[in-house]
Amino acid sequence: MKFERTYSVLPMRSRRELSALAEKIFIEQGSMKRLGVRPDPLSRFIKEIGDRYRDNPYHNFQHAVDTLYTMAWLLNLPIFKKNLPDFHKYLLLMTALVHDVEHPGHDNQWEIKTHSPLAKKYNNMSVIENHSLAVSKELLEDPELDVFASIEEYKRQDILKLFDQLILCTDFSWHKVFLDELTEGTSRNKFDFKEKEFLSLMCRTLIKAADISNTSKPFRQAKVWGQRVMNEFWAQGEMEKKFNLPVGPLNDSSKSEFNSAQAGFIKFAAYELFALLSRVEEKSEEMVRALQQNQIIYERNAERAAASLK
Numbered sequence: 587m588k589f590e591r592t593y594s595v596l597p598m599r600s601r602r603e604l605s606a607l608a609e610k611i612f613i614e615q616g617s618m619k620r621l622g623v624r625p626d627p628l629s630r631f632i633k634e635i636g637d638r639y640r641d642n643p644y645h646n647f648q649h650a651v652d653t654l655y656t657m658a659w660l661l662n663l664p665i666f667k668k669n670l671p672d673f674h675k676y677l678l679l680m681t682a683l684v685h686d687v688e689h690p691g692h693d694n695q696w697e698i699k700t701h702s703p704l705a706k707k708y709n710n711m712s713v714i715e716n717h718s719l720a721v722s723k724e725l726l727e728d729p730e731l732d733v734f735a736s737i738e739e740y741k742r743q744d745i746l747k748l749f750d751q752l753i754l755c756t757d758f759s760w761h762k763v764f765l766d767e768l769t770e771g772t773s774r775n776k777f778d779f780k781e782k783e784f785l786s787l788m789c790r791t792l793i794k795a796a797d798i799s800n801t802s803k804p805f806r807q808a809k810v811w812g813q814r815v816m817n818e819f820w821a822q823g824e825m826e827k828k829f830n831l832p833v834g835p836l837n838d839s840s841k842s843e844f845n846s847a848q849a850g851f852i853k854f855a856a857y858e859l860f861a862l863l864s865r866v867e868e869k870s871e872e873m874v875r876a877l878q879q880n881q882i883i884y885e886r887n888a889e890r891a892a893a894s895l896k
């Protein structure tokens with residue numbers, strides 16, 4: 587299996603197909619085999635995780651497998667292939683697979699605004715990410731599903747600590763803070779993966795990049811993912827209106843125009859992350875170029891949409 591940046595998981599709809607692809611990605615990427623991880627708990631774990639993803643417009647099992655696929659592609663780029671330890675590669679694949687498990691289909695603000703049991707449980711902090719993390723860890727306690735059982739190189743505590751960091755950093759409310767850290771961490775010319783902090787920074791960059799990489803896919807694919815995100819936001823907006831709650835800025839379908847919202851997301855959130863990633867691995871520049879192209883198309887479409895309203 588040759589990992590391609592432009593590959594699409596969109597034609598795969600059933601959990602069975604997606605689980606089979608996920609397993610294949612783990613096997614073909616290779617880190618798992620080199621670490622001596624047995625395939626049985628992995629296939630059981632993938633099935634269990636797949637069953638726990640909800641059928642949300644965007645945060646569903648297809649998004650998880652798409653993130654996993656792109657992660658495998660990123661890990662195959664020369665600098666990461668050479669410098670990341672197998673343990674980290676395997677953990678990154680695992681994080682990509684589980685990072686949105688049991689996502690409720692609305693955002694953390696909804697949990698907080700409605701004083702949900704989960705918001706209380708996690709003190710309003712990265713509520714949904716903490717929940718996905720807890721679900722994953724609970725599954726790992728079952729020896730039949732423990733995909734980290736045969737890894738001896740690192741202690742279990744170390745594995746789980748890194749796992750926490752990687753899942754929690756997908757909370758987008760910390761995006762700007764993260765970009766500052768990444769700007770600083772990539773400002774020198776030499777990148778030392780043996781340095782613990784830099785290694786951690788790169789792992790977090792990779793999971794964040796894989797998570798939003800669908801914005802850098804060929805336009806037709808990117809647009810489908812974008813529409814799914816907006817459908818999830820707008821459904822939340824309807825609920826917010828219904829319950830007289832403040833409506834989130836992107837959640838009002840009468841105010842947020844699809845093309846402008848997508849162009850804005852690339853311009854203000856995605857572009858910088860991928861541009862900084864390409865400082866470390868220049869081959870990821872193709873993602874930056876694809877993002878720029880998509881932004882131009884969205885902006886043009888937004889202008890047309892605005893003109894047709896006049």
Ligand SMILES: [Zn+2]
Pocket residue numbers: 649653685686756797
């Ligand atoms: Zn995600």
